[in-house]
Amino acid sequence: MSSTTDASAGRAQIAERTLRTDRWWLPPLATLVGLSAWVIYATVRVFLQQWYFVPDHNYLSPFYSPCISYGCVPEAAHFGRVLPDLPWLPYAAVSLPFLLLFRLTCYYYRKAYYRSFWASPPACAVAEPHRRYTGETRFPLLLQNAHRYFFYIALIITVINTYDAIKAFQNADGSLGFGLGNIILVVNVVLLWIYTVSCHSCRSIIGGRLNHFSRHPLRYRLWGLVSRLNTRHMEWAWITLATLAITDFYIMAVSAGWFADPRIIN
């Protein structure tokens, strides 16, 4: 099936699809498990349509931001309510699809799921099971090239998340408040910023597409900054998955009354 084990093109006749002796299957398996677990958690949470807001401290889960459904509690709807309240329509239905697409077309996640979900290839120098392969040359994978648009939208959504995080410093009564939840929200939003601007498309837009850095010193410096962040794009991708889930879970827990938010100020 794979040319690797097929000697008809004059290649060395070796029947094994790989001679690797290490546990090459472990990283794709871990990725598969990790991503699946996150998707299941996120799906459940998004359709749960409750425990997404802590009114006392203005904590809003990132999975519900911006909350623009008529199902949202008015205090959580920072940007008004426009969507009908339907059980199959997430409250943040305007942002979630784009966040999903931003991550789906992300150059790191593409590597991750092509390897772990598609086995194309499962690991380096391990033959893949597919008969044909055309990569990203045709529809639908050609659409991966739209990544930069989802990046632009992700920027806007990250601004909204930032607004949420700042808003959370204000208690329901308007007084200044600061608790563990604030720390979690701020850490989450900072990491979201890092993940978003460390994007490969951003790196190209900010300066990578230039051929003469010396003529654009400011863009060169920004490119240098983004490049440094970009080398850890994979790490940011996983860290932000974790912080998103943790933030949401924390807010769920406080909102459901499983435990109280430890307060530092008010």
Add this chain to the structure above:
Amino acid sequence: MSYWAHFRVWRGDSEKGELVDYPAEVNEGEVVLDIIHRLQQTEAGDLAVRWNCKAGKCGSCSAEINGRPRLMCMTRMSTFEPDEVITVTPLRTFPVIRDLVTDVSFNYTKAREIPSFAPPPDLAPGEYRMQQVDVGRGQEFRKCIECFLCQNVCHVVRDHEENKQAFAGPRFFIRLAELEMHPLDVGDRTEAAQDEHGLGYCNITKCCTEVCPEHIKITDNGIIPMKERVVDRKYDPLIWLGNKIRRRR
């Protein structure tokens, strides 16, 4: 400090072949290529292997060691357990000539298809002025020693012989990137990168970067920036519209 290791070396040609077991003496500080040479000097005088510098600078001794594409001269024996079986096979993406030697002419054919450096017509030799920051990216790609491990590991051609026609491979994507980022080059290869050299086949699974003995960030610094430049040119309606309007004026 020496011990006997268990080697399995693929012997054969394009007709047939098999893994042959050899016990081999290993001394402190040796690399896999030393052991292959020792086999030549002792029990396998006609064992075919390609090598030159033995210092990781020429990229000749590419092979697959325990299934992983490596340079034999840069794979130290100390990375293996003494009782580990060490399997050495030729590169599996290219036709085998004999034993560990493969026919890598695919790469030379592809090299000829990449339009060369196009010098600025108005500059004489000696008048070139380039800033270090502008040549830095190209210099990274020019570290390439053409060991073709990236070409070998890339599943696009490794697993799909039929893609060899349409796909230039990682080594030549960084060549394209180098030329496109050259501060004085006047050529334009961006659209051709997608249409003629098969950049779109790459699904950025990064095995090329993983195996590169020069640690060139092939994917992050070469292929993805080229993909983004292709998007600029072919798939970004805003830029397309902008260029259209600018040209009208």
Add this chain to the structure above:
Amino acid sequence: MAQSTEIERHAYDVVVIGAGGSGLRAAIEARARGKRVAIISKSLFGKAHTVMAEGGCAAAMGNVNPNDNWRVHFRDTMRGGKFLNDWRMAELHAKEAPDRVWELETYGALFDRTEDGKISQRNFGGHTYPRLAHVGDRTGLELIRTLQQKIVSLQQEDHRATGDYESGIRVFHECTITELFKADGRIAGCFGYFRDDGRFVRFDAPAIVLATGGIGKSYSVTSNSWEYTGDGHALALRAGATLINMEFLQFHPTGMVWPPSVKGILVTESVRGDGGVLRNSEGKRFMFDYIPEVFREQYATTEEEGDRWYTDPDDNRRPPELLPRDEVARAINSEVKAGRGSPHGGVFLDVSTRLKPEEIIRRLPSMHHQFKELADVDITAEPMEVGPTCHYVMGGIEVDPDTAMSTVPGLFAAGECAGGMHGSNRLGGNSLSDLLVFGRRAGLGAAEYADSLGTRPAVEQDTVTAAANRAMLPFSSATDGGENPFVVQLELQKTMHELVGIIRKADEMETALKKLEGIAARARTVRVSGHREFNPGWHLALDLRNMLLVSLCVAKAALERQESRGGHTRDDFPVMDSEWRNVLLVCSASVGGEDSDDPVEIVRKEQVRMRSDLFDLFDLDELKKYYTGEELDGHRADGASSGEAKQ
């Protein structure tokens, strides 16, 4: 065993044997003159030994220090070679090197830059000013890749014009040439085999450029790759050409000494150029004890002055770590012999105390990588252990400086396999520029020679048959009791290393000559198993023939020269002798032929007197250290004060 006896046949205007820097540059030039060119390479296209050059390419562009010019470069080169150089070659080299480097930029090379965007230049041993164009410490790779890509671009041009990539230049790689053909005393073609399937091939060509590099594989500790078996030297000898200066071998002072499997691999001189210091086991910077009289004025005598030079080169003298390579290699050798060596028999080269780790990784990335990967040594934190390694042969085919033609019409040579340019010792950085300058001249010379011929000499059929038979000899002469060719090669390497190595003695060399005779006999009956398809045993059996011939030239010339100069050090004649400065030793094939007891002979030849305008570039006082009384007649002024006067 023997497959087809058919011989593939090709005809070209110019055949270039060797695809390193000089071969590729020669091919580019010949093609530019409208010739159809074949490039023949023992290894894959782009893998030539040139990739191993690290430090840089010397060219007096004056980008970093504007005081530099060709005259300074010329003087440095002559001094480095102890005035034994072919001065005309040194002159052409110094004058043309900048153009050759600038030309590379038009081919797409990306050198490191200065602040104002010019090609940056670095310091190196023996060079008065920062002069080496470089790319980190992988300059050779840049050079070979640039030339390779230029050839590809010419092939693309040809493709646009003719529809065939190979109509103007064709590369035959993994092909070894074993014989040159002559007819009527002129070159007519050559014969060889393809390494992959062992098929034979003949090229009919009136002009052949030898660009095969060096001979280091005849030594056990060498920075050279397997290809360096002296093929060009031996082919030329057998074709009736002459070799000069074969006694001069450069032992690079800094090769790796540990682990054993990498012993000899080069540690670039840039380490010292960028501040690395040499210390013995007592922690002493011993080079200060080894500044020879002739260099006393140019080098720092205290560590403080040497240290200041890195930041203020105009007011201080350079540290003695940057003496020419022969001096440093001998000094290291003496330290180790005196028991002040490092644990693995070298000395310590330390750059970690002089530069910040980031700076080391930026300036010396390959060295950092090489030590990390091969020796598990982090050069940003620890010293390296280094010792001398056989690196370069100054000797080579005797050629006309302007056309690069040997004494055989139609046979040209360039690069390391040509002799004369570097005299008794080559300065670091002068080989890459040598490749470019004389590669181009050889290509030009070959093209013009081919044009000048009325009718081309025809290859005689019986010479072809003889060549094919000779190539098959290892199979037919192999006896069951014959030795493994690899074992014979090790014996040869050991003999040359121990008896005709860095320090030489008459009796040892006489022993070596006797041993070589025995090795030659054993080499004729080595056991070669298998068939002609990519058979390294067979390849080596054929290469051994060249290695033996060249080793004989080295040993005989070394025995003949009774003085120490540059890359030739005699324990029994430890000083430089002005009487010998004028003497070139010329090696040629003896009448008895290759299989006789005495295959090569050495004759003395007088060096051509230096042109007076070049002679006047030197101070009389300096010349007095090298020249004998009457040779100094006609210098511009008696005791004239400054060599700068003529600039």
